[in-house]
Amino acid sequence: MVDRLPTGSADDYRYMARALTLAQHGLYSTDPNPRVGCVLVRDRQIIGESWHERAGEAHAEVRALEAAGDRAQGATAYVTLEPCCHHGRTPPCTDALLNAGVARMVAAMADPNPQVAGRGLAQLRAAGVAVDCGLLEAEARALNPGFIQRMTKGRPFVRIKLAMSLDGRTALASGESQWLTGEAARQDVQRLRARSSAILTGIGTVLADDPRLNVRLPDATRQPLRVILDTELRTPPTARILQRPGSALIFTTVADLAAQAPLRAAGAEIRAMSRRDWALNLQRVMVELVRRECNELQVECGPTLAGALLQAGLMDELVIYLAPLLLGDRARGLFQLPELLKMQERWELEILEMRAVGRDWRIKLCPIR
Numbered sequence: 020m021v022d023r024l025p026t027g028s029a030d031d032y033r034y035m036a037r038a039l040t041l042a043q044h045g046l047y048s049t050d051p052n053p054r055v056g057c058v059l060v061r062d063r064q065i066i067g068e069s070w071h072e073r074a075g076e077a078h079a080e081v082r083a084l085e086a087a088g089d090r091a092q093g094a095t096a097y098v099t100l101e102p103c104c105h106h107g108r109t110p111p112c113t114d115a116l117l118n119a120g121v122a123r124m125v126a127a128m129a130d131p132n133p134q135v136a137g138r139g140l141a142q143l144r145a146a147g148v149a150v151d152c153g154l155l156e157a158e159a160r161a162l163n164p165g166f167i168q169r170m171t172k173g174r175p176f177v178r179i180k181l182a183m184s185l186d187g188r189t190a191l192a193s194g195e196s197q198w199l200t201g202e203a204a205r206q207d208v209q210r211l212r213a214r215s216s217a218i219l220t221g222i223g224t225v226l227a228d229d230p231r232l233n234v235r236l237p238d239a240t241r242q243p244l245r246v247i248l249d250t251e252l253r254t255p256p257t258a259r260i261l262q263r264p265g266s267a268l269i270f271t272t273v274a275d276l277a278a279q280a281p282l283r284a285a286g287a288e289i290r291a292m293s294r295r296d297w298a299l300n301l302q303r304v305m306v307e308l309v310r311r312e313c314n315e316l317q318v319e320c321g322p323t324l325a326g327a328l329l330q331a332g333l334m335d336e337l338v339i340y341l342a343p344l345l346l347g348d349r350a351r352g353l354f355q356l357p358e359l360l361k362m363q364e365r366w367e368l369e370i371l372e373m374r375a376v377g378r379d380w381r382i383k384l385c386p387i388r
Contacts, residue, residue: 034058034065034097035127035155041070041079042099042162047213048073048240051312053100053130053166057083059121061094073240078103080112084119092120099159101130101152104139113142123149127159131170165216165314168335174305175316177333179325180211181353182340188350189322194227199342203377208319209236211338216313217244217268220260221324222253231259232319244268244311248299248324252278256285270299270307301331326355329366334386337368341380 041056049055049071057079059067067087071079080102084091096102102112102124116124129137129152144150160167165176182199183189190196198205212218213234220232225247232245242265247254252273254261261267267287273279274291283289292303308316318328328334339353359365372383 030060030063031097031125031154034060034095035099035125036158037065037068038079038097038099039127039155039158039162041068042159044070045072046162047210050074050216050241051166051314053163055079055098055100057099058097059083059087059091059094060097061087061090066090066094075109078109078112081109081115084115087119093122094120095123095125096121097125099127099162101126101128101135101137102139102143103130103132103135104142105134111139113139116143117146117148121148124151125154126150126152127154128152128156131167133170163314164335165316169309169312169314173309174333175216175308175313176335177305177316177318177328178211178215178336178338179318179320179328179334180208180338180340181325182342183353184342184344184346184350186345186347186350187353188346189353190227190351191346192349192351194351196228199344200340200379201342201377204340204342204379204381207376207381208340209234211317212243213239215243215315215317217246217308217311218317218319219246219248220318221320222247222249222251223321223323224319225249225254225258225260227321229259230319231262233265242266243317244313246270246304246308246316248304250294250299252282252289254282254287256281258285261285261287270304272299298327301327301333305333322352322355325353329354329386330356332388336371337384337386339382339384340376341382343378 038056038058042054045054052074056070058065067083069079069082080098102116104111104113124143140150140152168176181189213236218232233242245260245265245267247269249269249271252271254269269287270290272294279289367387368384369387370384374381
């Protein structure tokens with residue numbers, strides 16, 4: 020059982036807020052691991068702090084303990100996620116905390132990983148460490164929506180990114196769509212890509228726009244996996260999405276190795292799967308991406324794939340960039356969905372956030388389920 024800490028002292032809140040700020044430093048680099056921050060406090064003074072930078076390297080607790088040295092004896096550790104208690108890419112953090120003599124542990128949330136899931140806190144408590152959990156939990160969960168969902172539901176957190184005009188259009192009838200939004204919005208999209216494990220699109224977007232779908236930030240340390248849903252294997256071997264840096268994965272129903280050969284030669288990995296109705300089985304695509312430890316999946320696509328994901332219940336978040344433009348009623352819409360005969364059948368969304376990004380507006384929504 021995990022002891023809950025619904026309220027804490029002003030100092031507890033202050034130090035946990037600092038740990039959350041530190042965890043954000045790993046927003047673009049820790050994948051597939053969670054973003055975690057740690058602050059060590061003794062006699063109301065911070066004696067060590069750090070965050071997890073990337074998978075395979077030391078966790079936040081270990082780095083903070085290294086900074087604190089012998090002063091960690093009797094200290095309080097504020098950690099945004101329950102310390103691990105199993106051997107993964109690195110040794111257990113619980114062992115490091117106990118060996119250092121930490122006296123109290125305050126965790127923002129329990130680890131959703133079934134290999135931990137309260138066991139780390141229980142191990143600390145059994146060794147005599149005072150344990151509290153739940154302080155600023157909502158903020159901690161917001162840092163790792165993909166990791167939490169992969170561990171608890173067995174699928175990535177799916178974020179669909181779309182850009183539209185004031186009259187709800189994403190492209191002209193011809194398919195031309197560059198550029199609806201301004202430079203500030205496009206840079207904002209780069210940051211969304213940088214935090215994602217993978218970026219997914221459909222063959223229609225590949226053929227119409229020939230996008231690269233890579234991260235083009237000057238300080239980018241990793242490239243998300245680029246994923247194409249291509250039922251009939253129409254991706255050109257010269258498509259920019261296949262070019263380095265980063266790697267590309269194509270889901271298709273075409274199992275013919277000869278047909279796949281040009282794309283494999285261009286560097287793509289091909290995953291052939293059975294057809295579901297007229298298209299690929301989206302649930303199986305998600306299962307395969309989870310097998311590859313994908314936490315956050317960003318989808319940049321046209322109305323057909325966006326509508327299919329919505330109808331399949333696979334949209335967790337919708338990010339719309341609203342441009343101050345009008346494209347007319349013949350232009351393409353956001354989602355391709357069946358005709359609704361009654362208002363009760365409408366798709367309802369909750370607005371989570373609205374803010375200006377340059378001359379455009381960014382609207383973050385989630386489905387009401």
